[in-house]
Amino acid sequence: MTIKMRCCVIGASGYTGAELVRWLLLHPHFDVTDLFVSHGSQDANKALADIHPSFIAQTALALTPLPDASELPSFLSQLGDTMDAIFLATPHEASHDWMPLLLSGRAKVFDLSGAFRLSNMHTFEQAYGFSHAHQQIQQTAAYGLIDWNQHAIAQSQLVAVPGCYPTASLLALKPLQNQQLLDAAFRPIINATSGVSGAGRKANINTSVCEVSLQAYGILSHRHQPEISEHLHTDVIFTPHLGNFKRGILATVTVKLNNNVTSEAVNQAFKDAYQHNRGVLCMPHSPRLDDVVNTPFCQLHWQIDEEAGYGVITSAIDNLLKGAATQALQCANHSFGFDVGTGLWT
Ligand SMILES: NC(=O)C1=CN([C@@H]2O[C@H](COP(=O)(O)OP(=O)(O)OC[C@H]3O[C@@H](n4cnc5c(N)ncnc54)[C@H](OP(=O)(O)O)[C@@H]3O)[C@@H](O)[C@H]2O)C=CC1
Numbered sequence: 001m002t003i004k005m006r007c008c009v010i011g012a013s014g015y016t017g018a019e020l021v022r023w024l025l026l027h028p029h030f031d032v033t034d035l036f037v038s039h040g041s042q043d044a045n046k047a048l049a050d051i052h053p054s055f056i057a058q059t060a061l062a063l064t065p066l067p068d069a070s071e072l073p074s075f076l077s078q079l080g081d082t083m084d085a086i087f088l089a090t091p092h093e094a095s096h097d098w099m100p101l102l103l104s105g106r107a108k109v110f111d112l113s114g115a116f117r118l119s120n121m122h123t124f125e126q127a128y129g130f131s132h133a134h135q136q137i138q139q140t141a142a143y144g145l146i147d148w149n150q151h152a153i154a155q156s157q158l159v160a161v162p163g164c165y166p167t168a169s170l171l172a173l174k175p176l177q178n179q180q181l182l183d184a185a186f187r188p189i190i191n192a193t194s195g196v197s198g199a200g201r202k203a204n205i206n207t208s209v210c211e212v213s214l215q216a217y218g219i220l221s222h223r224h225q226p227e228i229s230e231h232l233h234t235d236v237i238f239t240p241h242l243g244n245f246k247r248g249i250l251a252t253v254t255v256k257l258n259n260n261v262t263s264e265a266v267n268q269a270f271k272d273a274y275q276h277n278r279g280v281l282c283m284p285h286s287p288r289l290d291d292v293v294n295t296p297f298c299q300l301h302w303q304i305d306e307e308a309g310y311g312v313i314t315s316a317i318d319n320l321l322k323g324a325a326t327q328a329l330q331c332a333n334h335s336f337g338f339d340v341g342t343g344l345w346t
């Protein structure tokens with residue numbers, strides 16, 4: 001008999017939530033029974049296919065509004081008792097506020113928001129603009145960078161799925177940092193461009209495709225800078241850019257290598273990190289967004305100037321998939337003892 005895990009998606013009408021639903025419906029071991037939106041959602045009780053017509057032949061599931069504030073706590077506790085897995089594709093504040101209730105039962109929670117990714121509460125407040133009330137829970141959360149943190153992910157009831165830029169950046173940098181090939185006197189420099197879906201589905205003039213012209217933003221102040229630094233264990237300079245295309249992130253990462261680091265040492269570091277990992281692909285040429293969009297893969301490429309001691313790594317992902325929904329599913333697969341690629345590439 002096939003094992004089926006009962007699960008729900010909260011925030012299912014949004015870009016990452018809808019992608020979660022799409023991949024969960026195709027998954028052999030997850031049974032997605034409920035989709036939720038906020039109490040006052042303009043999409044309440046609509047079929048998912050009404051707002052995302054690509055689902056028309058795939059599901060008749062509707063978007064159930066969460067109950068009002070007076071009934072919400074008992075409802076969330078009940079979800080924690082009855083679900084095996086709860087996927088949150090919700091704003092940071094909602095994930096933060098609900099977490100004690102959702103974790104009160106047996107369910108494992110996979111949170112796509114940034115609410116539980118940073119361990120320093122002061123840094124969190126600066127980055128997110130509100131203070132964290134659940135430090136103890138934060139300390140139990142596993143950072144869901146599946147390719148580097150499988151042990152903690154398997155142990156924890158709460159997985160804080162990484163941000164999209166941190167995923168692209170950390171997958172590029174971790175092999176070198178892990179092998180101590182980076183010169184600690186120079187911060188890695190990450191320039192990354194995202195499509196507008198990174199900003200979510202809510203209409204906003206600044207992220208409307210006709211208004212967007214390739215531009216840097218959040219310079220020296222983006223909340224993903226402390227996230228990358230914490231999980232790389234070294235400071236970085238991170239500059240995000242917004243491009244006028246729908247999906248995908250291309251990160252170009254420049255690093256200073258320690259003296260006498262050879263191309264062979266760098267090649268070996270990436271080989272050691274990813275040769276048995278079917279989700280992270282080391283490419284013979286620099287990756288193109290078109291080759292990763294709508295896929296759960298990360299593509300990486302690197303080149304080294306041995307004489308000068310610099311390296312440039314390029315990293316491409318779909319922000320909604322490896323940068324959010326399918327990475328959450330990889331974590332869920334691993335948490336429940338399935339192969340990480342189940343329903344994704346196996
Ligand atoms: N877009 C991306 O590339 C990535 C996003 N993330 C993170 O994932 C989360 C979701 O992002 P994204 O899908 O882009 O966002 P969207 O704005 O596209 O979707 C947000 C979803 O949450 C629902 N929602 C909003 N407020 C509440 C609430 N109080 N209670 C319940 N549901 C609510 C929305 O529906 P309604 O308002 O109608 O209720 C909608 O379904 C965010 O935390 C984001 O930071 C992480 C990685 C990448």
Ligand SMILES: CC(=O)N[C@@H](CCC(=O)OP(=O)(O)O)C(=O)O
Pocket residue numbers: 112113114162163164165194195196197198199200240242
């Ligand atoms: C293009 C764009 O706006 N991207 C978003 C990042 C999306 C993401 O990964 O978000 P979280 O860390 O919030 O989960 C931003 O820069 O805020």
